[in-house]
Amino acid sequence: MSERRFSIWSWVWFLLGAVYFLVPLYATLRHSLRMERDVIGFKAYVRAFEDQDFWETFLLSNTLAVATIVASVILIVPTAYWIRLRLPQARRITEFITLLPFVIPAIILVFGLIRTYSVPIGIPFTAIELLQPLTTSKLGTYALITAGYMVLAMPYMYRSVDTGMRTVDIRTLTEAAQSLGAGWFTIVTQVILPNIRSALLSGALLTFAIVVGEVTLASFLGVDAFGPYLFLIGQHRAYEPAALSFVTFLLTWLAMGLIQLATGGQGQTAGAH
Amino acid sequence: MAYLSLSNVTKQFGDAVVVDNFTLDIEKGEFVSFLGPSGCGKTTTLRMVAGFELPTSGRITLGGADITDKAPNQRNVGMIFQAYALFPNMTVAQNIGFGLRLRKMMRDEVNDRVNEMIGLINLEKHANKYPYQLSGGQQQRVSLARALAIRPEVLLLDEPLSALDAKIRVSLRAEIRAIQRRLGITAIFVTHDQEEALSISDRIVVMNVGEMEQVGTPFEIYNFPKTQFVANFVGSLNNSDAEVIDPANGILAMDGVHFKTAEQGFANRRQGDKVKISVRPERFSFAAEPMKENVVDCTIENITFLGSVVRIQISIGNTKFNMDTFNNPFLELPAIGAKEKVMCSKEAVLVL
Numbered sequence: 362m363s364e365r366r367f368s369i370w371s372w373v374w375f376l377l378g379a380v381y382f383l384v385p386l387y388a389t390l391r392h393s394l395r396m397e398r399d400v401i402g403f404k405a406y407v408r409a410f411e412d413q414d415f416w417e418t419f420l421l422s423n424t425l426a427v428a429t430i431v432a433s434v435i436l437i438v439p440t441a442y443w444i445r446l447r448l449p450q451a452r453r454i455t456e457f458i459t460l461l462p463f464v465i466p467a468i469i470l471v472f473g474l475i476r477t478y479s480v481p482i483g484i485p486f487t488a489i490e491l492l493q494p495l496t497t498s499k500l501g502t503y504a505l506i507t508a509g510y511m512v513l514a515m516p517y518m519y520r521s522v523d524t525g526m527r528t529v530d531i532r533t534l535t536e537a538a539q540s541l542g543a544g545w546f547t548i549v550t551q552v553i554l555p556n557i558r559s560a561l562l563s564g565a566l567l568t569f570a571i572v573v574g575e576v577t578l579a580s581f582l583g584v585d586a587f588g589p590y591l592f593l594i595g596q597h598r599a600y601e602p603a604a605l606s607f608v609t610f611l612l613t614w615l616a617m618g619l620i621q622l623a624t625g626g627q628g629q630t631a632g633a634h
Numbered sequence: 635m636a637y638l639s640l641s642n643v644t645k646q647f648g649d650a651v652v653v654d655n656f657t658l659d660i661e662k663g664e665f666v667s668f669l670g671p672s673g674c675g676k677t678t679t680l681r682m683v684a685g686f687e688l689p690t691s692g693r694i695t696l697g698g699a700d701i702t703d704k705a706p707n708q709r710n711v712g713m714i715f716q717a718y719a720l721f722p723n724m725t726v727a728q729n730i731g732f733g734l735r736l737r738k739m740m741r742d743e744v745n746d747r748v749n750e751m752i753g754l755i756n757l758e759k760h761a762n763k764y765p766y767q768l769s770g771g772q773q774q775r776v777s778l779a780r781a782l783a784i785r786p787e788v789l790l791l792d793e794p795l796s797a798l799d800a801k802i803r804v805s806l807r808a809e810i811r812a813i814q815r816r817l818g819i820t821a822i823f824v825t826h827d828q829e830e831a832l833s834i835s836d837r838i839v840v841m842n843v844g845e846m847e848q849v850g851t852p853f854e855i856y857n858f859p860k861t862q863f864v865a866n867f868v869g870s871l872n873n874s875d876a877e878v879i880d881p882a883n884g885i886l887a888m889d890g891v892h893f894k895t896a897e898q899g900f901a902n903r904r905q906g907d908k909v910k911i912s913v914r915p916e917r918f919s920f921a922a923e924p925m926k927e928n929v930v931d932c933t934i935e936n937i938t939f940l941g942s943v944v945r946i947q948i949s950i951g952n953t954k955f956n957m958d959t960f961n962n963p964f965l966e967l968p969a970i971g972a973k974e975k976v977m978c979s980k981e982a983v984l985v986l
Contacts, residue, residue, distance in 0.1 A: 556723050
C-alpha cells in the first residue's frame with residue numbers, strides 16, 4: 362500500500378517539475394511561431410537563420426567552446442588525477458580555486474584580463490618583452506577569451522572529472538598499468554580518460570552551454586560571439602530571440618541525447634573493478 | 635647468487651618503521667609467501683619489489699641487476715591485485731594484450747600470446763566480454779593472464795584471493811600454483827590467511843610489525859615455529875605458563891602436572907625458570923594405549939563439531955586446552971564432565 366502511495370507522489374512531483382520546465386518552453390515556442398498576425402508559422406526561424414551574423418557568431422562560439430573544452434580537459438584531467446593519486450592534501454585548495462568563479466563575477470574577471478594582457482608582458486625591471494599585448498590581435502583575443510571561459514567553466518568541469526575519477530579505482534588501475542609497462546601519458550590517455558568518459562562528456566556539455574550563452578567576457582573583449590548577438594537582437598527584435606532560444610534548447614537536448622548514446626551502453630564499466 | 639634478493643631493506647613512513655631490515659633471497663621458480671597480520675609490512679615489501687614504494691635503505695636485485703631505483707614500468711614485474719584492477723574500458727582480450735601492445739609487439743604476435751593466455755585460464759568463451767560481465771573469480775584469472783602475458787621476471791600477488799568466496803578461493807589458489815609450476819615463474823604471494831600460505835608455498839616468510847619472524851617451508855613453519863608469534867599465528871595453539879623442573883631430562887610442570895619436552899636447548903635452562911609452553915590441539919589424543927610420558931588426567935569441558943574435525947575442550951589442572959580429533963561416523967565421544975586420560979608426545983610440547 363505504502364509502495365503505491367509512494368509511486369503516486371513520485372508521479373505528482375515529476376509532473377509538477379515537468380510543468381515547471383515545459384510551460385515556459387511552450388510559451389517561447391508559441392511566441393516564436395506567431396511572427397505573422399493570426400498565422401502560425403516559421404517566419405521568425407527563417408528570418409533568424411537568414412541573418413549572416415547568426416551563422417558567424419554561432420560558428421565562432423562553437424569553435425571557442427570546443428577550444429575551451431579541449432584546453433580544460435588538458436588542464437583539469439591531469440590535475441584532478443594527480444591530486445587523487447599523489448596530492449590528496451591539495452584537494453581543498455584546488456576545490457577553493459575552482460569555486461572562485463562563483464564568487465568573483467565575470468565582469469571582474471574580464472577587467473582583470475584586459476588590464477593584464479592589454480600591455481606587453483615582460484620581465485620586471487628590464488626592457489625584455491616576453492609577450493605582445495593579447496588584446497591587440499584577433500588570435501590573442503580568442504586565446505584570452507578561451508582562458509576566461511576555462512575559468513568560468515572550471516567549477517563544472519573539475520567537479521565532473523573529479524566525480525568521474527571517484528567511481529574508478531584510480532590508484533590500483535594506475536599501478537596495474539605501470540606494472541605492465543605503461544608510462545604516464547599512456548595511463549592518462551588509455552586507462553584514465555576512457556573510464557571517465559561519461560563524466561568528461563557531462564563537463565563538456567556544461568562548458569559548451571556556458572560558452573555559447575556567455576555575454577560579459579565576449580562583450581568587453583569585443584568578440585563577436587553568439588551570446589552578445591542574442592542579447593543584441595533581444596533588444597531590437599521581438600520574435601527571432603524566442604526562435605533562437607528554442608533552437609538553443611533543442612541543441613542542448615541533442616547534445617544530451619548524444620551523451621546518452623555515447624555512454625549508455627558502457628555506463629557500468631566505469632564502476633566495475 | 636639468488637635470483638631475487640632483498641638486502642637489509644627498510645621502509646619508513648615519517649617516523650614509523652614499516653619494514654625493518656628485511657633480508658631475503660629467493661631462487662628462480664620459487665613460490666614464496668609473505669604471511670602476517672594487517673600492518674606487518676608484507677604488502678609494503680611487495681610494493682617495494684614492484685617499484686611502487688622506494689626503500690628508505692637497502693637494495694633489491696633481480697637476476698643480478700639492481701632494480702631498487704627503477705621505475706615500476708621498467709621492471710618487467712607482473713602484479714596481481716586484490717581488487718583485480720582490470721581496465722573497465724577494455725575486453726578480456728584487450729586487457730591481456732595491453733602490456734604486449736606497449737612492448738610494440740606485432741599484431742599477430744599479440745593475438746597469439748593473448749589466445750595462449752586465455753587458454754591457460756580457460757576463459758576462451760569470454761574473450762570479448764568486459765570485466766563487469768565476469769564473476770570475481772573470472773576477473774582474477776584474467777588479471778593473472780594479463781600479468782603473465784608480458785612474461786614477467788617475477789609475479790607478485792597482493793592478496794589476490796581475499797575478495798573471493800571460500801570455494802573459489804580454494805580452486806583458484808590451486809590453479810595459480812599449477813600455472814606457476816608449469817611456467818616455472820618466480821612468485822611472491824602476500825596473504826594474511828595461514829591456510830592459503832601453507833597450501834601454496836615453497837617457503838613462507840612470517841612477518842610481524844615490520845620484521846621477519848621466521849622463514850621456512852610450510853612444514854617447518856607449522857611444526858617447528860621458532861617464536862611464540864609464529865606458533866600462535868600459524869594454526870591453532872594451546873598456550874600455558876609452566877615451570878622448569880628438571881632441565882637435563884626435559885621435565886616441566888604446569889599447574890603441578892608434569893610434562894616432558896624434546897625442545898632443543900631446554901637443558902640449558904635453570905630449574906625454577908618460568909617458561910611458556912605450547913601444544914597444538916591435534917597433538918593431543920586420548921590415551922588408548924599405555925605411554926611412558928605425557929599421559930595426564932583431564933576433564934571434558936565442551937565438545938564442538940567442526941565438520942571434519944571435532945574440537946574437545948579439556949581442562950588439565952586449572953588450564954583449559956583444546957584437543958582436535960578427526961571426525962568419523964563411528965567416533966565415540968566422551969560425555970561432558972567425564973574424567974579421561976590424554977597424552978601427547980614430548981616433541982609436541984613446544985617451549986618458546
